[in-house]
Amino acid sequence: MIIIKTGTYLDLTLLIVLIVAMYYYNKVALAGKLPPLRTIPAIGAITEGVGKSIEENKPVHYAMGASGGQLYTQLLSMTLVALAFLNYISKLCAKYEAKLIVHMPYQAESIPLIEAMVRDGYKSEGKPELFDPGCLRYYGYGALTWTQSVTASYDTEGVGLNLSIGIFYSDCPISLEMAKIKGGLNVGGTGRWIMVYAFAMMCDYVFLGQEIYTAGAMVSENPLMLAGVFVEEVGKYFSYILLALGFIIATMGVSAVNAFFAL
């Protein structure tokens, strides 16, 4: 009896390759033997931005997108990365005692995770008393109320650093540009390639596409997350191999290519 669906063999192969690679690199990471990663300049800019905020006596703004709290869709991974950055920026704000404002996404189901990340950030720096629940801002449904409210917040409260990481749609061209106009240091990125242009054009420091995931691992300093970066590289080699195999099979014609990728 065939238990694996036709048309998913290649998918399964790739998944197994990644799982094996993760097992291997997790062991390497726990043994403390991971080689260093290429630096991403935007990471350093986050600390710089917190310093700037303190110097100017303005708050640090963190945004994960108007629709950035997706917990059960295909974009979940970006929500998790955005939460990792939220934890990081909370720690930095607690450490340097900078004021933090979190512009929450409209998905109310993500609020418990968001609050937990911020609380943990303050707690792990030994300053839980500095956490202010009023820093978590919720603006109702959709991008239009979110973009307007974020802009209003920049206006009334000022903006030192604006860190925007997560799932962004047509909300970021306004929030990023307004932060820039109000004198904020913009740092951010999204995994949604179609919107990366806004970050590339409006941010002082940008994480291009996949860089948010790698940067997320770097700021966490967690060996297992860093190991994930190496697993991603294994995946990329797999894609090169698949591409090469495809071209070899292409010499047998279009139908052969279709048959191969239908595996």
Next chain:
Amino acid sequence: MSLFVRKQLPIIIASILGILMILAYFTTFDIFAQFKGIATSWVVIVSAVTVAMGFVYMTNAQIKMYQMNKTPLQLAYTLTTYVFFGAFMIAGLAYKGDVNSPEYQWWFQNIYGNVSATIYAVMYFTLASSAYRTFVISSIESEALVLGGMIYTLRQIPLFQVYMPWIVPLGEWFLLVPNVGGSRGAVIAAAFAALVVGIRTLWGKEVTLEVSS
């Protein structure tokens, strides 16, 4: 309550559910597909029930804003929020057809429809001003950015299509060749990163979930 119940069990549940969903994708067993159908409809219900929590946090934020700036104007802003909240709730509950009633649709179209369309219009200005700042030919990368942006912009403006007809095929070429190559590569790279996050979650090692515990 034990540490296991408070911390580890929710992560184990997440892992088991994730694995079951993946089995539905890979295997021919109907039971997994049925489970997937139930689970995906349940999460929508969970999410729907959670929605009022937003109201609590919205109120927190409104109070915070008023505490920061105790002026009559700020009070008026805050009251405006609740007046419109009430108006929409009444329009959505009091009339036959609830959110589909003409009364609710009047509110919805005139306010929500216009504001959402205008938000897109505002983006024209923000994109234009960011390009004024960024579209400067200072390196090979920025030249590529400007080239991709400006040629396709001109291609979309009717006047340039008429008086510079060559801009049409050139704009299309930029769009369908280098743009497709670059974006495909970026999508594939990001997809691997997303997969790794997913596998780590199933493994029970996703740091975000551990922190939240």
Next chain:
Amino acid sequence: MSKDKPVTFWEKLGNIDYRWLYALSLVFTIIPILQPLGLPVQVSEPTIGYCDAINNLQPGSVVAVSFGSSLALLDEQEAQYLATWKILFQKHMKVIFYCTYADSALILQKHLGSKVKPEDYGYTYGEDYVWLGYAPLGEAGEASFAQNIRGVYPKDQFDTPLDEIPMMKNINDQSGIDLLIFTYTSCTDVEWPVRQWVVPYKKPTIVATLGCCGPMAAPYYPTQIQGFLSGSGMGTELEVYSGNPGPGAMMSDAKNLGILPFLLFFLLGNVSYLGKRYAGGKSKEVK
């Protein structure tokens, strides 16, 4: 705008207050709205293909319109829709409208109720056109519709069972439809009609979408879709090509002029950069 105060002429050229750009853009956009200029429009191949796909059908052919439009994005697509409805009614097609997005029903109600009334073309509801109402189909729903219309829409918008509607008597699935017009606002959705209508049934299909989604639709033209419209620009082209003036002409005029301040500022930004780079040290300070 940089935080440091610009000193030289070149720096000032690159640091003009953005509000000048905003104000100029507004003025240049409003002029053609007040006074249309009638600037020329060139009709592109995909638009011709789109229009001809309807023109080439015999009168009385059945056209299904999968209408997935959003209120917020209507400005970008209304010219496409209005011109399409006019062509369909002028050519005496039998039309099945079905809405796939929550806002679509409101839009269609307005269009058929006041902007392009089918009755003005001698149409009778239920005999020449039907409106099946709203259901959030998605790709799976589109596939179901192609296989069994009644499975997805057992009743029309006005709660009449399809079996009681004369036009729908012999139309049960895709085989009773001669052309699909698929309208959408999420770029990747173009794959839905291709996968669910074109590949399995080789059904002639044309699509209408936003300007930014054109690049995603282009690879399917002309092999899998006979034509496509992306954005109000191609909506205007359809108006011109089919001889049905509409809101698109004003849109195109306003676009032609509205973009000019941006182009000017783009040039200023680059002149400023080059000036700073090559003449910055020698430039005269402007107070």
Next chain:
Amino acid sequence: MALFVDVLGGLVGTFFIISVLSMLWKDNPIFRIGQQAIIGATMAHYILLNFKSALNNAVLPMLGGNLLLFVPLLLGVLMYTRLKNEIAWVARYPTGVLVGVGTGVMIAGTLRGQIIDQIKNTVLDLTNSAVSGNMTGIINTLLIAIGVVTAISFFTFTREHKGVLGISAKIGRIFLMISLGANWSGELVWYLTQLIGRLSWIINTVIKVMLLGG
């Protein structure tokens, strides 16, 4: 002459359009009033839609005998424990359910849609061009393939961008930049259309038709 209710709608709509556009000038009470009104309106809209959905898809079917639907309803209610610190840990259960299901959906969708199909399209485009013998097509699809390979190489983090990888990453970055420019452009012209649409609505519908009766 337009009906009073239409005129009122037109004026309300115009107020909100001007309110939003005014934020480009500077912070002002009209913008803030509009913004606060929208928060309230969208909050109510969101609650209405979701409670209606929960009522129709869970509560009523449950009362009709489908008792299993009590589980997602309960999970939803458990989310509110986050509001009280002492029992906030309970919210991890519904969160775990959401994330677990989401992870499965994400992995399944990503493998085929975003990786294998993208590679397949790259191979197939070039193959089709080669089969048809169209030289321009071959060059274009070859360029796409080069773009794909080099763009992926740009996202290599475990090695420094030097030597062959450095060249490849540099080329990849150029492809990526062109793509960003094209995306920006597609949206710029779309947003310009939206601006025209709103201004045209105020001028041609509200002012000319509703107020002046033209």
